Amino acid sequence: MLEKSQAKYIQSLSQKKFRDQEQAFIAEGPKIINELLLAANIELLALYAIGEWVSDNPDLASKIPKGRFFEIKEKELERVSNLQTPNQVVAVFKKPVFPQPIFENKISLLLDGIQDPGNMGTLLRTADWFGIGQVICNKETVDVFNTKVVQSTMGSIARVQVIYEDLEGFLKKHPNLPVYATELDGKNLFDIKEAKACFVLIGNESKGVRPELSALASEHIMIPKFGMAESLNAAVAAGIVLGHLLSANR
Amino acid sequence: MLEKSQAKYIQSLSQKKFRDQEQAFIAEGPKIINELLLAANIELLALYAIGEWVSDNPDLASKIPKGRFFEIKEKELERVSNLQTPNQVVAVFKKPVFPQPIFENKISLLLDGIQDPGNMGTLLRTADWFGIGQVICNKETVDVFNTKVVQSTMGSIARVQVIYEDLEGFLKKHPNLPVYATELDGKNLFDIKEAKACFVLIGNESKGVRPELSALASEHIMIPKFGMAESLNAAVAAGIVLGHLLSANR
Numbered sequence: 001m002l003e004k005s006q007a008k009y010i011q012s013l014s015q016k017k018f019r020d021q022e023q024a025f026i027a028e029g030p031k032i033i034n035e036l037l038l039a040a041n042i043e044l045l046a047l048y049a050i051g052e053w054v055s056d057n058p059d060l061a062s063k064i065p066k067g068r069f070f071e072i073k074e075k076e077l078e079r080v081s082n083l084q085t086p087n088q089v090v091a092v093f094k095k096p097v098f099p100q101p102i103f104e105n106k107i108s109l110l111l112d113g114i115q116d117p118g119n120m121g122t123l124l125r126t127a128d129w130f131g132i133g134q135v136i137c138n139k140e141t142v143d144v145f146n147t148k149v150v151q152s153t154m155g156s157i158a159r160v161q162v163i164y165e166d167l168e169g170f171l172k173k174h175p176n177l178p179v180y181a182t183e184l185d186g187k188n189l190f191d192i193k194e195a196k197a198c199f200v201l202i203g204n205e206s207k208g209v210r211p212e213l214s215a216l217a218s219e220h221i222m223i224p225k226f227g228m229a230e231s232l233n234a235a236v237a238a239g240i241v242l243g244h245l246l247s248a249n250r
Numbered sequence: 251m252l253e254k255s256q257a258k259y260i261q262s263l264s265q266k267k268f269r270d271q272e273q274a275f276i277a278e279g280p281k282i283i284n285e286l287l288l289a290a291n292i293e294l295l296a297l298y299a300i301g302e303w304v305s306d307n308p309d310l311a312s313k314i315p316k317g318r319f320f321e322i323k324e325k326e327l328e329r330v331s332n333l334q335t336p337n338q339v340v341a342v343f344k345k346p347v348f349p350q351p352i353f354e355n356k357i358s359l360l361l362d363g364i365q366d367p368g369n370m371g372t373l374l375r376t377a378d379w380f381g382i383g384q385v386i387c388n389k390e391t392v393d394v395f396n397t398k399v400v401q402s403t404m405g406s407i408a409r410v411q412v413i414y415e416d417l418e419g420f421l422k423k424h425p426n427l428p429v430y431a432t433e434l435d436g437k438n439l440f441d442i443k444e445a446k447a448c449f450v451l452i453g454n455e456s457k458g459v460r461p462e463l464s465a466l467a468s469e470h471i472m473i474p475k476f477g478m479a480e481s482l483n484a485a486v487a488a489g490i491v492l493g494h495l496l497s498a499n500r
Contacts, residue, residue: 118368126482126483128478129473131478155479159477189493225379226381227377227381227382229378229406231404233376233485235483236372236375239487243473246474247439250440
């Protein structure tokens with residue numbers, strides 16, 4: 001059974017203010033929740049599931065500490081779900097815990113004002129595919145624990161550390177690594193022959209990298225354009241840059 | 251003024267059946283409509299705009315043939331819009347006209363069952379960026395004239411020819427070009443050193459390339475994975491493959 005206070009708590013977590021206050025977020029559906037339940041760095045606070053999830057996942061269900069598991073009715077699930085089609089289970093997790101980040105020997109991704117939750121999720125999935133464990137975003141970038149972002153990351157949220165920080169300040173604190181800003185003009189990406197440790201900076205979907213930040217970049221790089229499209233999607237651009245840099249490093 | 255029959259006609263075009271019957275589609279908002287109005291291969295059938303669009307775009311408005319331009323009220327725009335926030339203008343266009351496609355000397359993209367309209371739009375934009383003028387899709391792929399796809403292509407719909415055809419039959423008709431199927435295992439994409447003319451085959455978002463079609467590929471290629479994500483977004487994968495092949499050809 002779902003108590004009124006529980007429903008209210010779950011619903012409150014669709015607001016960033018409450019996610020920050022509680023250091024918690026919600027996920028929905030078996031695919032992502034089952035993956036997060038197995039992640040060592042994410043603590044489950046409460047899981048609300050209909051009987052179907054329990055019978056489909058007896059092993060996972062049996063390992064949930066008493067007092068954190070609640071079997072609920074389909075109607076109750078509908079009441080707290082953010083999905084158009086509620087999907088078996090809703091869970092509240094503590095935000096993931098990561099070790100102190102180290103930037104000196106790896107490629108990290110910097111995001112300057114990504115707005116669209118779907119783009120943000122795809123960016124994290126792309127970073128995760130390429131083993132990029134650290135993404136630094138300014139406050140104008142959508143919250144990674146936004147319910148829509150969580151759903152579209154497909155579990156990468158447990159593996160990629162997302163840090164919100166003023167990017168200008170961040171770059172001034174790390175002056176020794178090259179910063180590649182992806183822009184509509186600059187050096188051809190494919191001319192970069194090695195980039196073992198660096199920051200890759202991706203700008204806002206429509207405005208690109210802000211000039212103040214672009215001024216702090218050591219290289220302005222461009223994905224060569226052979227056709228007429230005005231721009232590339234931010235996650236597609238990040239994928240092309242990361243793919244090339246990692247292959248160039250071989 | 252918007253007549254009842256006009257509203258009904260516009261609304262009917264959100265269904266594929268009527269788009270196919272009329273060989274027409276709808277677009278919304280100044281950004282995409284203004285771009286399509288300038289495309290030489292797309293005929294405008296009717297444009298319905300509020301006064302704001304007309305005063306913002308006097309040159310475009312004055313060039314629209316009489317009988318195809320209708321100034322409407324905001325309330326009328328809301329009635330026919332598919333957008334959450336209707337945006338000044340709705341237009342009905344004939345599907346674009348393209349010359350007979352030639353595959354022998356270029357890279358073409360093949361899509362095997364892309365479902366998500368946003369992914370489809372991003373795939374077309376990516377193809378357009380890289381100058382890939384031809385995309386061949388099987389019938390299971392979402393219709394490129396679907397209203398959501400049109401909105402997310404950002405005008406690439408006028409420049410990239412999308413052909414719906416049985417992919418197995420298509421590949422059998424073009425046996426002389428290499429077919430690169432992107433899969434979760436296979437040859438490392440970055441080991442391909444040249445690919446002047448070929449087909450790049452991208453599979454469905456969750457199921458990948460179907461085995462029947464994969465069997466017709468001459469090379470199975472993989473984007474090397476350094477992390478843990480289960481898969482890459484289809485448009486991100488296409489961008490990485492196309493970017494690499496075009497740079498390898500330099």
